[in-house]
């Protein structure tokens with residue numbers, strides 16, 4: 001991305017706060033004028049008080065100076081507060097936009113992108129932009145106005161000497177440009193490593209049990225050191241360059257001032273200029289040094305900001321490929337049937353996971369999917385809610401291609417208990433009533449009862465208000481699964497997908513949950529994926545998958561009689 005484009009896009013986000021920015025800028029202009037006024041005042045101060053020995057000026061000038069500082073202070077307050085405020089609002093907006101965008105991105109995006117990296121985008125990169133917007137951009141404007149004002153003073157006091165100093169300006173700019181380029185590169189690298197660091201932390205903190213069980217502490221520690229050492233070497237290179245750039249600038253500045261004293265001092269001695277003029281000139285010049293120096297330093301956060309903004313825009317530019325078509329219709333209740341028509345799908349191009357799937361699920365049926373691990377059962381189930389886009393073929397629901405209906409209305413027809421139980425660090429009530437803010441307590445309790453979760457929930461000290469820990473870690477695996485089942489039951493959708501929904505339960509509870517599920521399945525269309533074949537004997541039809549293909553289909557007894565894959569799987573168990 002070009003800097004111009006990045007800047008333009010960041011400015012677009014700043015636009016809503018334009019009037020505040022205008023106020024801040026006006027304040028900066030006032031501050032710049034007053035600063036120049038301070039430099040100018042050196043002339044009357046010296047000439048009138050010390051050389052002309054004017055007593056009245058001795059009273060007036062210090063008072064004027066106090067007034068000048070007071071007014072300047074007010075305006076400094078005004079622009080720094082306003083800019084900081086705008087910066088914080090921009091942070092909030094960027095975070096919001098990124099999060100909104102994350103919610104729109106398809107499952108495949110999250111399969112590929114490490115969690116820590118996404119967290120780093122929202123937390124670190126956004127703050128870096130804020131630093132660039134509110135400190136650098138302000139600094140740049142403020143310095144720009146100050147430079148103009150002070151230049152005015154030096155040209156007014158002695159234009160020949162001013163022209164002479166101009167020779168040094170280009171000299172001061174060379175290192176600014178040179179270090180700026182290097183800085184942006186380093187900052188990109190450093191942020192990339194920060195993201196890796198975040199990711200490593202995320203994985204190894206959530207995976208503590210595995211690390212401990214496999215005695216992998218040393219391994220993880222050395223991996224962590226590798227990551228932070230790489231980060232260290234980048235930050236050190238960065239520090240080195242910053243440390244060089246400052247004294248270099250100062251040296252150039254000192255060189256200029258030395259020459260001015262040598263040249264200007266002679267003019268005063270020869271009587272061509274008053275000492276007041278000379279010192280006012282010198283004061284303005286020294287004051288000029290500050291903004292010029294900070295222009296050179298502000299380039300750093302600015303470059304950092306560019307790098308961070310680029311990373312953010314790269315994520316924002318990923319078009320969500322699974323979205324409603326412009327004329328998508330509402331799917332209003334599932335009534336007749338779901339049809340998989342010659343569906344093929346691959347996660348990676350050229351590596352098909354599902355091949356030419358043809359399948360019909362009629363309303364009210366219970367269909368079971370069986371097959372070896374990795375045969376594509378979960379993948380097949382994930383296509384129905386359009387978590388992934390199919391490569392070819394069609395999935396038709398009540399006569400509508402699922403691509404032609406709105407995603408929300410499609411997903412509303414489905415309740416899913418996924419293979420990996422996903423619970424949030426919230427109360428049991430909120431986990432069961434997830435996505436349902438107006439669910440009644442009685443319904444939540446009923447769902448918990450049907451999922452055989454009520455008993456253990458009531459035994460917990462806080463009952464339904466118990467907070468269950470990150471990913472439900474304070475519950476047993478079987479309890480987590482029952483909460484997930486209760487959640488699906490509460491959704492009360494016409495199509496139920498159960499992917500190994502009872503796999504973590506003991507035989508006793510499984511039988512109980514099974515009975516509850518059977519009641520529920522009565523008026524519903526159910527797709528059950530199960531490894532334990534004993535749990536699906538009652539299915540209307542059993543679909544047997546192998547290597548991404550449907551190889552057998554029929555009722556339990558028929559399939560046993562066929563003496564094919566199903567019979568083999570059944571006999572092993």
Ligand SMILES: Nc1ncnc2c1ncn2[C@@H]1O[C@H](COP(=O)(O)OP(=O)(O)OP(=O)(O)O)[C@@H](O)[C@H]1O
Nearest residue numbers: 111347348353372373374375376377378379380419
């Ligand atoms: N997100 C993914 N990205 C890439 N490949 C995947 C992804 N998920 C699954 N696969 C691959 O697709 C194939 C089918 O996986 P799937 O999860 O559908 O199997 P499954 O039949 O549900 O197995 P199991 O019984 O173990 O749950 C596997 O070879 C797996 O490696």
Ligand SMILES: [Mg+2]
Nearest residue numbers: 377378379419
């Ligand atoms: Mg699976």
